[in-house]
Amino acid sequence: MKRITIKDKSFEVNITTSEIQARITELARQIDTDFNGKKPLFVVVLNGAFLFAADVFRQITTDCEIGFIRVSSYAGTQSTGHIKNVMGLTQDIAGRSVIILEDIVDSGDTAVYLLNELKKSSPAEVRFATLLFKPAALRQPFRPDYVGFEVPNDFLVGYGLDYDGYGRNLNEIYKLSL
Numbered sequence: 001m002k003r004i005t006i007k008d009k010s011f012e013v014n015i016t017t018s019e020i021q022a023r024i025t026e027l028a029r030q031i032d033t034d035f036n037g038k039k040p041l042f043v044v045v046l047n048g049a050f051l052f053a054a055d056v057f058r059q060i061t062t063d064c065e066i067g068f069i070r071v072s073s074y075a076g077t078q079s080t081g082h083i084k085n086v087m088g089l090t091q092d093i094a095g096r097s098v099i100i101l102e103d104i105v106d107s108g109d110t111a112v113y114l115l116n117e118l119k120k121s122s123p124a125e126v127r128f129a130t131l132l133f134k135p136a137a138l139r140q141p142f143r144p145d146y147v148g149f150e151v152p153n154d155f156l157v158g159y160g161l162d163y164d165g166y167g168r169n170l171n172e173i174y175k176l177s178l
């Protein structure tokens, strides 16, 4: 079992690179089919979703656009429940088909906040795609439309996800090992 250390914590591999890539290909094909001809706008939630978004986006074949939004609610390994919206979208989403791309849904607070914010601008539809979903941590009445992997309620790093800013460059997804 491959283990790594980031700052004071030890992590072990949970999802391998090839598993991630295979699942993303399936998700991208599904999204590509569902939004065929709708000129969708992908909205990437920075920072964590940037790698996931890049890997999905380059496998989309229908005409599409991409934009970025930044939110943050985590300090260390705990969700603070307090969302700070730092950067907004530049595109007008009125009448558009929007697909939010997120790295992970944990409490669901960020997802619900983002859906409510985007809906104020009258999109035609908003769908939510997340690479990872922790159903056991969910405290909002919300279900993502597209899920890469359902994961247990462990703290994860790698492939865009960080522990205090580090670990985003790892090509596998690791979980905190005790």
Ligand code: IMP
Pocket (backbone or CB within 6 Å): 045, 048, 073, 074, 079, 102, 103, 104, 105, 106, 107, 108, 109, 110, 111, 154, 155, 156, 157, 161, 162, 163
């Ligand atoms: P939520 O608002 O509680 O659903 O948390 C969502 C955000 O918290 C995600 O966009 C991540 O940036 C971060 N997050 C949640 N769980 C983890 C984790 O296990 N590792 C790293 N970041 C996480």
Ligand code: MG
Pocket (backbone or CB within 6 Å): 045, 046, 047, 048, 049, 102, 103, 104
């Ligand atoms: Mg995130």
